[in-house]
Amino acid sequence: MGIGGKFMRARDLFFIFLVFGLIFGTSNLVLSAEGLFKDYNACIVQDLEVPSGSPAPESAGTQMAEKAVYQIKRYNDKYKLFDTIVKEGGKASKESSSGKKVLIIKGEVKEYTVPTVGRRIGRSFVPFGEHTGTAYFAAHYKFFDKDSDKVIYETDLRTSSTGANDTVEYAMDRNGEALAKIITKSKGK
DSSP, X not given: OOHHHHHHHHHHHHHHHHHHHHHHHHHHHHHHHTTTTTTOOEEEEOOXXXXXXXXXXXXXXXXXXXXXXXHHHHXXXXXXXXXXXXXXXXXXXXXXXXXXXXXXXXXXXXXXXXXXXXXXXXXXXXXXXTTTTOEEEEEEEEEEETTTOOEEEEEEEEEEEOGGGOSHHHHHXXXXXXXXXXXXXXXXX
């Protein structure tokens, strides 16, 4: 076997180890997120911050928090994620934290794109233009432990809505559902 054959064998072995390393390395990252919120009994969702200069109305933060609470409660009915799920600011949020390990969800609106009439019309004329009238909503979420005030997990979620439901409100519903799915997975359910 010549020098070229040894080099090819070494290159092939390196490639095989690289693939195994990637497979096992990423599977550990994915598995590490599961069970992250396992010990929490209560969940408090705060109003999302709306940065100044954002196209989102000031009420978008409150509206998204309400949608997140609704979606988390929906998943809670099926998977029994928390004993208490509330939006911060009410009487129930003060009562929920007594003697329980509390998960606090904070967020910031990153994108709020309303579809225009021109985009909706364009969708009908552009071949495969189903995304021209799309509404988008994106937010950055941080999950805090109430006792230590440490960030446990962070994520960015961007959702869209097209077709008959091309409203930002519908994209916000989907964003709340995506948040509930992350919580469900992180609870190990």
